[in-house]
Amino acid sequence: xxxxxxxxxxxxxxxxxxxxxxxxxxxxxxxxxxxxxxxxxxxxxxxxxxxxxxxxxxxxxxxxxxxxxxxxxxxxxxxxxxxxxxxxxxxxxxxxxxxxxxxxxxxxxxxxxxxxxxxxxxxxxxxxxxxxxxxxxxxxxxxxxxxxxxxxxxxxxxxxxxxxxxxxxxxxxxxxxxxxxxxxxxxxxxxxxxxxxxxxxxxxxxxxxxxxxxxxxxxxxxxxxxxxxxxxxxxxxxxxxxxxxxxxxxxxxxxxxxxxxxxxxxxxxxxxxxxxxxxxxxxxxxxxxxxxxxxxxxxxxxxxxxxxxxxxxxxxxxxxxxxxxxxxxxxxxxxxxxxxxxxxxxxxxxxxxxxxxxxxxxxxxxxxxxxxxxxxxxxxxxxxxxxxxxxxxxxxxxxxxxxxxxxxxxxxxxxxxxxxxxxxxx
Amino acid sequence: xxxxxxxxxxxxxxxxxxxxxxxxxxxxxxxxxxxxxxxxxxxxxxxxxxxxxxxxxxxxxxxxxxxxxxxxxxxxxxxxxxxxxxxxxxxxxxxxxxxxxxxxxxxxxxxxxxxxxxxxxxxxxxxxxxxxxxxxxxxxxxxxxxxxxxxxxxxxxxxxxxxxxxxxxxxxxxxxxxxxxxxxxxxxxxxxxxxxxxxxxxxxxxxxxxxxxxxxxxxxxxxxxxxxxxxxxxxxxxxxxxxxxxxxxxxxxxxxxxxxxxxxxxxxxxxxxxxxxxxxxxxxxxxxxxxxxxxxxxxxxxxxxxxxxxxxxxxxxxxxxxxxxxxxxxxxxxxxxxxxx
Numbered sequence: 001x002x003x004x005x006x007x008x009x010x011x012x013x014x015x016x017x018x019x020x021x022x023x024x025x026x027x028x029x030x031x032x033x034x035x036x037x038x039x040x041x042x043x044x045x046x047x048x049x050x051x052x053x054x055x056x057x058x059x060x061x062x063x064x065x066x067x068x069x070x071x072x073x074x075x076x077x078x079x080x081x082x083x084x085x086x087x088x089x090x091x092x093x094x095x096x097x098x099x100x101x102x103x104x105x106x107x108x109x110x111x112x113x114x115x116x117x118x119x120x121x122x123x124x125x126x127x128x129x130x131x132x133x134x135x136x137x138x139x140x141x142x143x144x145x146x147x148x149x150x151x152x153x154x155x156x157x158x159x160x161x162x163x164x165x166x167x168x169x170x171x172x173x174x175x176x177x178x179x180x181x182x183x184x185x186x187x188x189x190x191x192x193x194x195x196x197x198x199x200x201x202x203x204x205x206x207x208x209x210x211x212x213x214x215x216x217x218x219x220x221x222x223x224x225x226x227x228x229x230x231x232x233x234x235x236x237x238x239x240x241x242x243x244x245x246x247x248x249x250x251x252x253x254x255x256x257x258x259x260x261x262x263x264x265x266x267x268x269x270x271x272x273x274x275x276x277x278x279x280x281x282x283x284x285x286x287x288x289x290x291x292x293x294x295x296x297x298x299x300x301x302x303x304x305x306x307x308x309x310x311x312x313x314x315x316x317x318x319x320x321x322x323x324x325x326x327x328x329x330x331x332x333x334x335x336x337x338x339x340x341x342x343x344x345x346x347x348x349x350x351x352x353x354x355x356x357x358x359x360x361x362x363x364x365x366x367x368x369x370x371x372x373x374x375x376x377x378x379x380x381x382x383x384x385x386x387x388x389x390x391x392x393x394x395x396x397x398x399x400x401x402x403x404x405x406x407x408x409x410x411x412x413x414x415x416x417x418x419x420x421x422x423x424x425x426x
Numbered sequence: 427x428x429x430x431x432x433x434x435x436x437x438x439x440x441x442x443x444x445x446x447x448x449x450x451x452x453x454x455x456x457x458x459x460x461x462x463x464x465x466x467x468x469x470x471x472x473x474x475x476x477x478x479x480x481x482x483x484x485x486x487x488x489x490x491x492x493x494x495x496x497x498x499x500x501x502x503x504x505x506x507x508x509x510x511x512x513x514x515x516x517x518x519x520x521x522x523x524x525x526x527x528x529x530x531x532x533x534x535x536x537x538x539x540x541x542x543x544x545x546x547x548x549x550x551x552x553x554x555x556x557x558x559x560x561x562x563x564x565x566x567x568x569x570x571x572x573x574x575x576x577x578x579x580x581x582x583x584x585x586x587x588x589x590x591x592x593x594x595x596x597x598x599x600x601x602x603x604x605x606x607x608x609x610x611x612x613x614x615x616x617x618x619x620x621x622x623x624x625x626x627x628x629x630x631x632x633x634x635x636x637x638x639x640x641x642x643x644x645x646x647x648x649x650x651x652x653x654x655x656x657x658x659x660x661x662x663x664x665x666x667x668x669x670x671x672x673x674x675x676x677x678x679x680x681x682x683x684x685x686x687x688x689x690x691x692x693x694x695x696x697x698x699x700x701x702x703x704x705x706x707x708x709x710x711x712x713x714x715x716x717x718x719x720x721x722x723x724x725x726x727x728x729x730x731x732x733x734x735x736x737x738x739x740x741x742x743x744x745x746x747x748x749x750x751x752x753x754x755x756x757x758x759x760x761x762x763x764x765x766x767x
Contacts, residue, residue, distance in 0.1 A: 045575045052660060064579075067737050158648055158734025164467035230649055230733040407579070408658050408736045 031404070042070055047410070049078045055152065056421030058395060060410070067406045072399040076392070079425040087385035091351030092118050093328060095385065097188040102387060103423035104185055105148055106141040108177075109365040111190035116271050117361035117372035118192050122326045122354050126272075128315040130194030135273040136207070136310045137180065137189060139303040143214060144173040145366035146296045146303075149418050150221060153293070156411040157234050162224065169217050172210045179203055192352060193327030194320035204311055211304040218300050225293070235290035239401055239413030242287050249397035253368025253390055254295045255417050259287035265364035277309040289416040326352040351380025367391060367418045387426055391419035432538040440544050444521055452680045453483035459680075459726055466730040490673035498573055498666050505571035510667070510674035513564025516557040517681040523550030524688050525612045527698050527710035542698070542710060543612055550611040551603060554689055555596055558644055561682065562588040565646075565653060565663050568675070572666035580662025583737060584646065584653030590744035591643035591650075597752035598633035598640070601759040602626055602693045611689075615697035622701035627694040632755040634694040636748050641686045643744070646679065648729040652737055683722060691717035 048059035057078035063071040083102065087095045099114045100107030112134055119126060126134070151166025174184045179200055181189040189196050225231050241251065243259040256263055264281040266274040282298030284291035321327050328347045329340035358375040368390030375384040394417040401417065402410045457472065457480055464471025472479030497503055527542025547553060562585055569581015605626060606614040618625045627634045643650040654662035664675055691697060695717050698710030735743065 043575055043578075045579070067579075154733070158651070159730075159732060161463075161466045161730045164469060168468050228733065230735060233739055234733060234736055406736055406738065408652075408734075411658055 045407075049075075055415065055419065058414075058419070058421055058424070060398060060414075062407070062410065064407065067408075069402055069405055069407060069410060072402055074395060074398050076395055076421070077425050079421045081426065083426045084385050084387065087382060089381065091380040092192055092354065092382065093347060093351060095382070096190060097186070099387075100186045100188055101422060102389060102426060103365060103367060103370075103391065103420050105420050106145040106366045107185055108137045108141045108181075108187050108189055109363065109370065111188060112138050112272070113361065113363040113365065113370050113372050115190040115192050116363060117359055117374050118352075118354070120361050121357060121359045121374055121376055122192070122352060124193045124321050124323050124326045126194050127318045127321055129198075129317045130319040130321070131273045132310045132314050133195045133199060133319055134190065135277070136307050137177075137187070137195070138272065139306045139310075140173055140176055142303045142366040143300055144170050144177070146300050147173070149296060149415075150293070153412070153415040154225060154231075156415040157231065169214070172213070176203070176207055176210055179206065191320060191328055193323050194318070196320075196331065198319050199314075207307065207311060211307050215301050215304050218297050222297055232290065234409075234412060235288065235293065235416075237286075237288050238409050239289045239405065239416055240287050241397070241401055241417075245397075245400060249400060250393040251368070251397050251417065252393070253364070253366070253418070254282075254292050254299065255368070255394070257282055258284045258291040258295045260285040265362050265369055269362060271361075271363060273310060274306075276313070277306050279306050289412055292416045353380060354378065354382070362388075365390060367420070367423065368394065389423045389426065391421070391423035394419040395424045429538060436538070436540055437544065441522075444544065445518055448518075448521060448681065448684055452677065452684055453487075454480070455680050455684060455722060456483045456486075458722075462723070462726045463730050487673065490670045493669035495669040495671060496666075500573045501666065502571035502573070505567050506666075507671070509564050509568035509571060510671045510678070511564075512567060513561055514674045514678040514681075516560040516564075517678050517685055520554050520557045520685045520689070523547045523553050523611050524685070524692065525615050525697055526714050529612045546612050547610065549609045551599060551609040551614075554611075555592070555599070558588075558592060558595070561678070564675070564678070568667065569663035572663070574666050576659045576661070576665045577663050580653045580659045580665070584663060587643055587650065587652060587740060587744070590741060591640040591748070594636055594744060594748035594752045595640040595644065597749070597756050598630075598636040599693065600756050601630050601633040604756075604759050604763045605629065611692050611697070615692055615699065618696040618699060621703055622696065625694060625696040630694060630755070630759070632751060633759070634690075636752045636755070637693065638690060640748060641690060642725065642728065643740070645682055645686060645725065647725060649732050649735050650740055651734060652740060683725060684718060687718040687721035687725070688714065690721055
């Protein structure tokens with residue numbers, strides 16, 4: 001699975017329409033910078049933090065020459081909440097609800113990643129059923145995220161109707177989450193050693209309905225958008241970000257895969273039930289906005305496939321590790337089983353006892369590679385937690401992405417790399 | 427009562443009644459826009475005020491009037507305050523030359539002749555084009571005077587866009603002018619007498635399509651709504667406006683929508699004439715109204731369905747596609763007209 005680190009060959013991109021080469025792109029950017037230095041006649045446009053399409057409170061100060069963007073100065077931090085510092089004063093269990101406020105669009109993926117990291121630190125083994133339920137929830141997250149992405153992305157290109165349709169379809173996924181976790185956005189569903197609850201009755205049936213239905217909707221999205229002439233013109237060869245650029249700026253996820261790199265941590269560094277399910281890594285080669293759309297549509301289909309396989313092969317057994325030292329007991333046993341009650345008291349008041357050491361665990365969050373770093377000096381609280389969030393890196397790559405493009409493309413490109421400011425600012 | 431006095435009374439009645447009716451109609455056009463947008467977007471749209479929310483626009487107007495009217499501190503105040511009117515008034519002036527029923531002929535009302543047009547003006551078409559051009563000033567001045575970069579960009583975009591598309595619009599209109607041999611809208615409708623296959627949209631199909639596309643750009647609607655491109659420029663030239671001043675721009679936009687629909691139906695769809703001669707017993711104003719409604723629906727349909735063009739794409743469509751096509755259409759029309767008739 002190390003194929004992911006090869007740069008795409010020129011053959012792979014053949015068949016695509018004219019695509020600016022690296023040199024051309026570099027020349028374009030150099031030209032705009034030269035213009036900026038030479039004339040100094042620029043209009044400065046402060047886009048954000050209050051702006052309809054900066055997806056939160058991102059601020060980009062644009063230097064414009066007419067409609068062309070000469071330079072961008074991004075400004076982040078307007079949504080900084082000090083989550084990493086907060087984590088140092090909480091036990092590992094208490095950190096979980098903080099994590100799903102990072103990327104609030106795909107809360108479960110954040111929970112999951114943190115739990116994976118904590119488990120790696122503590123050496124907790126997750127039972128099979130727990131791993132499968134995590135995989136299902138994680139992929140549902142990806143569905144919700146990509147559908148929302150599509151809605152906001154097309155809205156940034158000027159159609160509001162499609163936004164509403166995407167929101168409607170996302171509701172089906174959120175309803176599943178509501179059924180599974182009781183919450184629609186901030187689930188806090190993952191636990192160290194498994195998940196909080198078993199699948200509820202009827203979930204299987206309802207989930208199958210949704211994953212049968214969504215690929216049909218994706219086909220419809222593609223029918224409406226993929227062959228839309230205006231969309232094609234707006235998105236094709238716009239915001240090209242090649243694999244080299246992606247590596248240079250640590251841009252991951254669908255953006256990297258649209259540049260022809262089959263890098264997917266679900267395959268490369270598998271976790272949860274991903275090694276046991278079959279799926280393809282969605283790859284496109286043109287590295288533009290249009291291909292990022294295609295990659296995400298493919299990923300929705302693949303996610304549906306993964307969920308179906310997980311539902312088919314769902315193993316029996318416990319969904320939470322019976323590890324009294326590190327994980328919470330099954331909630332419904334707490335008031336029935338004395339041992340569980342003791343475990344609950346122990347975990348809630350003292351917290352899980354982690355060994356000394358530091359771990360890094362990366363997961364493939366819907367937006368890209370999400371890294372969780374924990375340094376422990378023993379005890380129930382981490383000494384340092386760091387979230388290497390995809391949105392942060394995507395946000396810092398924005399100047400490299402949009403310089404030399406036009407104002408209208410700024411929002412299109414900005415949306416196409418997919419970032420959410422809760423994730424970026426932490 | 428002698429005839430000139432009767433005509434004067436008729437004129438005053440028409441000049442008051444028509445704008446009032448149009449304004450009332452526009453209130454419902456706004457309601458329908460929102461309702462249709464709701465249907466297109468799998469929502470319900472306005473529902474609270476009046477039956478099915480039909481009085482929503484009136485509620486909006488009261489809300490807008492009661493809102494604080496903010497003028498930015500460093501705006502060019504006189505221009506800032508004047509701009510909404512400049513946008514608002516030209517839209518109404520076009521109605522003066524718009525025939526909404528038969529003109530001339532036998533006495534038809536209380537023994538007097540009632541012309542279904544406010545002013546049977548020989549250069550009605552030119553007036554329409556002139557008013558279109560004047561409307562741009564409202565937008566450009568609003569953008570300029572707001573002292574905001576978003577507004578300025580919006581205003582500049584609007585100026586460039588409207589001027590580019592007006593050329594194509596003008597050339598496609600000349601085709602109709604040549605065929606009718608007149609610039610008076612009344613004459614143009616009269617030349618389209620007969621059934622719907624006598625209307626100009628068949629011989630002038632290229633011109634009609636170009637005119638329709640250019641009119642979308644004139645109206646600042648998707649896919650050419652670059653002036654107020656919400657996702658890029660917040661609200662373009664309207665960014666700094668609030669309260670009823672904003673409301674006037676908004677209102678002017680819809681008055682323009684109605685007027686342009688009326689012009690499209692007058693130039694290409696036989697104006698107030700029935701599609702079949704058998705249906706002539708239904709009065710002209712009703713036919714015109716129906717045609718306007720269909721065209722407005724078409725504009726709304728387009729607006730809520732497709733994406734927005736980028737600025738350079740918009741310009742290249744205007745200059746590289748529509749303008750050459752409209753000139754070719756004009757040349758062909760001129761040759762055919764001079765050969766045939």
